[in-house]
Amino acid sequence: MKNRTWISGLASIITLSTLLVVAPVTLSANDNSLPPQSVYNLQVAVEDQLGEITGLDRYKGQPVLLTMFYTSCPHVCPMLISTIKLTESKLSVEERARLRVLTISIDPERDTPENLHQVFQRHSVDSGRWSMVRPKPGDVRKIAGVLGIKYKQLPDGEFSHTTRIILLDRDGIQVASTDQLGRPDAVFLEAIRTSLQ
């Protein structure tokens, strides 16, 4: 009996130390339940406009519209957000209720939750379905890398970047994208409807 306690004690020490050793590795390893093309294989933390921290997969299980932007952006980013809103407005109420929107900052140093929250309110977007997040500075290029988005910081602090809206399916696989700003892209809209079925 005594022996068994000792063994189970040893076993838990071994389990614990295995966990300690293995845990950092498994964090960056892939989750086997995800399809290999899923964007959610990229395990990075993002902080939203309310300061809440999640993974990129916060809307896993729902189709998601995704874009990269920054809050001090004078022209293009407001247009990006209004294009997403305009696209959403073409959907039925039921369809819209199932769609999520995630906008990711490429300027995490300046895009604090407070700044993100201000933009969030300025555009009066649906807080149940939208979030605006910032990654850690070292993770921005990785996210841009999986999304095929290009960006460059300019000496004046502005950014030059691809203005792309991407549709992820329920598993986080990219199924469509559009570079069209200002008016809804009909083909893209159709892809959204299909993914919502």
Added chain:
Amino acid sequence: MRNLIYTIAVLAVLAGFAQLAQASEFVQISGGEFRSVIPEAEGDNLIAVDDFLVQDTPVTNAEFLRFVLHRPEWQRGTAVSLFVDDQYLATWDGPISLAPESGPQQPVTQVSWFAANAYCESQNARLPSWYEWEYLAAANDDMADARHLAEWRQGILSWYSQTGGDQIADVRSEPANYYQVFDTHKLVWEWVDDFNAFLVSGDNREQGGADQLQFCGAGAISMEEKENYAILMRVAMLSSLEARYTTRNLGFRCARQGEVRQ
């Protein structure tokens, strides 16, 4: 049996020496100002590079093998397709074995940006920025900036017309440059951290604009540097890549933030 153990021991010692002799090192690079082919803003191509540390050779197959032994999630066949294409490490014999055409001292190629990035992170390092790489690559063996030498530029260009199909040489096959850095030219192409930053104009409101190679556009590339074709070819190649792509001639080296010298 004793003989076998003896042989293994001798081989292990020899392998250890070989690694000691050949391992790449981080060397200190003093920063400075130089004229880049990529202006930081329109018409402004005078770039300040901070001090940094950089590996003196591209990462070799032996070094990358050691990495995937510790990090099985980056082995061929295991790495997820979000991060690597289907040619990832294709020249190796197997997930953890090299091949005659991919020897231990050859630079590792067929690696994606994600894999290169993960390797550098494992070394407590990062990929160099484009400007850091371009700054290093401006040097010949006795000058920090040899780009005004037409003959030297021509020598580099001739490599580009030869690549494809040929066996890749070992690292350090050519003399080091001014910074004691090897193989910036004439061996492989190299990933940089910001390979996906080559769109230079400001706002990007025009449809499709981001997908064009904007360095072709007016003002995007300084006309003073247009004779530097070899570097422009690197830019063109890097800007055509996705982060998961791999190619036979594309490798990488790592960098670190440098100490500012007193």
